Structures are given as C-alpha cells and as structure tokens.
Amino acid sequence: xxxxxxxxxxxxxxxxxxxxxxxxxxxxxxxxxxxxxxxxxxxxxxxxxxxxxxxxxxxxxxxxxxxxxxx
Numbered sequence: 125x126x127x128x129x130x131x132x133x134x135x136x137x138x139x140x141x142x143x144x145x146x147x148x149x150x151x152x153x154x155x156x157x158x159x160x161x162x163x164x165x166x167x168x169x170x171x172x173x174x175x176x177x178x179x180x181x182x183x184x185x186x187x188x189x190x191x192x193x194x195x
Contacts, residue, residue, distance in 0.1 A: 136189035140182075147178055 151174055159167050188194050 130192070132189045132192060136185065140185065144178060 155170070155174070159170055162170075184194055
C-alpha cells in the first residue's frame with residue numbers, strides 16, 4: 125500500500141467523468157435517430173450493450189491510476 129497520494133488518481137477520476145459524459149452525450153445524441161423506429165425490445169438490448177461497453181477499458185484504466193502502468 126502506498127503512503128503518499130499520486131496525481132494519477134484525481135486526474136484519472138476527472139478523465140473518467142469527462143469520458144463518460146462525452147460517451148453518454150454521443151449515445152444520447154446520435155443513437156435515437158438510428159434505432160428510434162426499432163421495436164422496444166431491440167432498443168433495450170442495444171442500450172444495455174452500450175451501457176456495459178464502457179466497462180471494458182475500465183480495468184486497465186484503474187490499474188494505471190493505481191500503479192502508473194497500463195497492464
């Protein structure tokens with residue numbers, strides 16, 4: 125366990141919030157135009173998948189915040 129805080133944690137949190145905000149805004153802006161006429165169940169599946177996709181790079185990002193390495 126480290127004894128001193130690092131700059132990566134607050135910067136990482138701000139970057140994560142900014143990235144999720146941009147991702148959410150892009151999805152909210154462009155996706156309804158593309159799938160708005162689809163059946164509700166199909167739209168639900170797409171939104172669930174897109175709601176989980178942002179988690180994929182999160183592990184490596186959290187490792188970087190803690191250790192400074194990407195892997």
